Amino acid sequence: MRVLSGVQPSGKLHLGNYLGAVKQHIELQGEDSALYFIANYHSLTTVQDAALLRQLTLDVALDYLALGLDPNKALLFRQSDVPEVTELAWILSTVTGRGLLERAHSYKDKVAKGVVPSMGLMCYPILMAADILIYRSNTVPVGKDQVQHIEMTQDMAGYFNNKYDREVLVRPEPRLNAAQIVPGVDGQKMSKSYGNTIDLFDTPKKTRKCIMSVKTDSTPVEEPKSPDRCSVFALLRLMASPEEVEEWSQRYRAGGMGYGEAKGRVAELFEGIFGPARERRAKLASDVDTVEDILSSAAAEARVIAGEVMHDVREACGIMVSAKGTR
Numbered sequence: 001m002r003v004l005s006g007v008q009p010s011g012k013l014h015l016g017n018y019l020g021a022v023k024q025h026i027e028l029q030g031e032d033s034a035l036y037f038i039a040n041y042h043s044l045t046t047v048q049d050a051a052l053l054r055q056l057t058l059d060v061a062l063d064y065l066a067l068g069l070d071p072n073k074a075l076l077f078r079q080s081d082v083p084e085v086t087e088l089a090w091i092l093s094t095v096t097g098r099g100l101l102e103r104a105h106s107y108k109d110k111v112a113k114g115v116v117p118s119m120g121l122m123c124y125p126i127l128m129a130a131d132i133l134i135y136r137s138n139t140v141p142v143g144k145d146q147v148q149h150i151e152m153t154q155d156m157a158g159y160f161n162n163k164y165d166r167e168v169l170v171r172p173e174p175r176l177n178a179a180q181i182v183p184g185v186d187g188q189k190m191s192k193s194y195g196n197t198i199d200l201f202d203t204p205k206k207t208r209k210c211i212m213s214v215k216t217d218s219t220p221v222e223e224p225k226s227p228d229r230c231s232v233f234a235l236l237r238l239m240a241s242p243e244e245v246e247e248w249s250q251r252y253r254a255g256g257m258g259y260g261e262a263k264g265r266v267a268e269l270f271e272g273i274f275g276p277a278r279e280r281r282a283k284l285a286s287d288v289d290t291v292e293d294i295l296s297s298a299a300a301e302a303r304v305i306a307g308e309v310m311h312d313v314r315e316a317c318g319i320m321v322s323a324k325g326t327r
Contacts, residue, residue, distance in 0.1 A: 001032045003175075004137035006039040007058035008080065010046055013063045014197035014303060015270070016182040016190030019238055024141050024144045024177050026068045034074035035302060036064065037133055038295075041079050041086065045120045061291050066281035072146075079131065082307040089130035093123065093311060095159040105148055105201055112137065115188075130151040143177050150174040160290045164316040167307075173303040182238060183213045183231040198270070199313035201278050208267045216259040224255040232262045239269040 005025055013022065028034055038060045040053060047053045057078060069076055069287045079085060101107065104125050111117055131141055133152050138151055150172060157169040180187050184196025191197070198210050214232050219225050227233040237245050248265070251257045284291055316323060 001138050003032045003034045003139045006037045008039045008043050009060045011192045012199045029074035036076050039079045039081045066277045073286050075298035077299035082306050085130045085134050089127045089136050091158050093162050125152045127155045132172050133169045137172045139175045141175045166316045167315050168312045183234050185232045187215045207282045211267045212263050221258040225252045227252040237267045
């Protein structure tokens with residue numbers, strides 16, 4: 001069983017990213033053959049500053065390694081280090097109709113918001129499908145908002161296999177992430193686009209200040225409070241033990257407690273989880289050559305898999321490549 005996922009280097013990782021994706025990726029690395037790539041080609045639809053993209057790509061590698069990705073258990077590599085993925089994307093585009101791409105929810109949402117779509121944005125699902133199919137991935141951990149992209153990948157694999165009457169590409173299945181929605185400091189879903197994130201690797205002082213700014217209502221200290229309608233409690237629930245969550249629930253309902261106490265506890269829990277990771281990240285950042293070795297070695301292993309798949313794809317559709325032109 002092969003697990004695959006990718007993360008765009010489009011900004012700093014925040015608590016929503018960790019609880020919604022990264023945590024699950026780390027947990028899965030010991031169970032299956034796991035491949036995780038840094039999707040720098042995908043980021044070109046939004047990040048078009050060369051120096052910034054290089055830094056953001058390194059940042060994602062540092063973040064994953066600091067948070068517990070073990071290079072001996074999972075492959076972590078740059079998307080661009082496996083050029084076969086863009087070759088497969090082109091071939092998939094020759095068997096995929098434009099109508100499928102125009103039905104993509106993410107594409108339609110961006111157009112509705114006034115974004116002038118590039119061909120890269122429109123063809124995003126094709127590159128995503130190539131990312132998945134190039135490694136014959138069986139399982140792709142995603143949130144509910146990404147299920148349609150997996151379904152489109154299934155369609156594209158079927159289009160190719162049916163067109164050339166060969167079962168070359170493996171149909172992947174989504175693995176839904178059961179994580180709850182992580183609220184941002186304004187109460188909406190935590191998202192870089194909303195500017196309401198709690199970043200994973202800010203300084204402890206900045207992080208605490210951010211957490212203490214989480215929006216709450218004006219219920220007086222002495223009055224009972226509803227844990228079910230409180231963003232601070234939602235964050236507590238995501239990080240504290242079930243026993244502690246129950247204790248806080250009772251304190252909320254009993255009254256006599258200010259939101260500041262709960263925010264302070266969230267800050268303590270956050271530091272307990274991410275403080276050690278911050279220290280590991282600082283050490284890794286001082287030794288980028290080692291990080292580069294990890295990425296390059298993983299990419300070499302990923303290319304072996306991708307090369308085998310592309311051999312079968314080329315053979316199926318009659319594409320010939322000189323041995324002198326391959327690496």
